Amino acid sequence: MQSVKNVHQPTGLMGIVVIVVRATFFVLGIEAVIGVGGVVSLPIERIPVITTLALAATAPQLRATYPRAVICGHLIAFSLTLFCHAWLMPAVIVAAMALVAMQITATVHPPAALTPFLLAAHPDLVQRVVLPLFFGCLVAVAVSGLLRRMTS
Numbered sequence: 001m002q003s004v005k006n007v008h009q010p011t012g013l014m015g016i017v018v019i020v021v022r023a024t025f026f027v028l029g030i031e032a033v034i035g036v037g038g039v040v041s042l043p044i045e046r047i048p049v050i051t052t053l054a055l056a057a058t059a060p061q062l063r064a065t066y067p068r069a070v071i072c073g074h075l076i077a078f079s080l081t082l083f084c085h086a087w088l089m090p091a092v093i094v095a096a097m098a099l100v101a102m103q104i105t106a107t108v109h110p111p112a113a114l115t116p117f118l119l120a121a122h123p124d125l126v127q128r129v130v131l132p133l134f135f136g137c138l139v140a141v142a143v144s145g146l147l148r149r150m151t152s
Helices: 012-039 050-058 067-085 091-104 110-121 123-151
Strands: none
Touching: 012 050, 012 123, 050 067, 050 110, 050 123, 067 091, 067 110, 067 123, 091 110, 110 123
């Protein structure tokens, strides 16, 4: 089991400021990903990184928001999705395999488990999702890193 540091959450006015800053970073991150998604004509709801940005903005202290977990978690899920797509495996099996692989490699990032479902529902998007997905990972890593520094 992953241990989580006991992080002091500010209260009062400072707590409100922290919440507003986190929400602002979430919105800015989404807008950046939308911009990149627009370049490849990909609707935002089909980019499997929204939940990653939400996690990075609301719980930046979790290991699941650190660069290794975010990038490797999505890379594992995306790679398994491509590999298993050729074998016509159900998305739920691919997602479970991705979570197992993430646990084995100590790169657990639960939002990445959404990738097989989105790409199974829209197989025509596989090539167009690469750029916004990994750009979104970089944005999420930057957001969580900045928020960790600001709130620690």
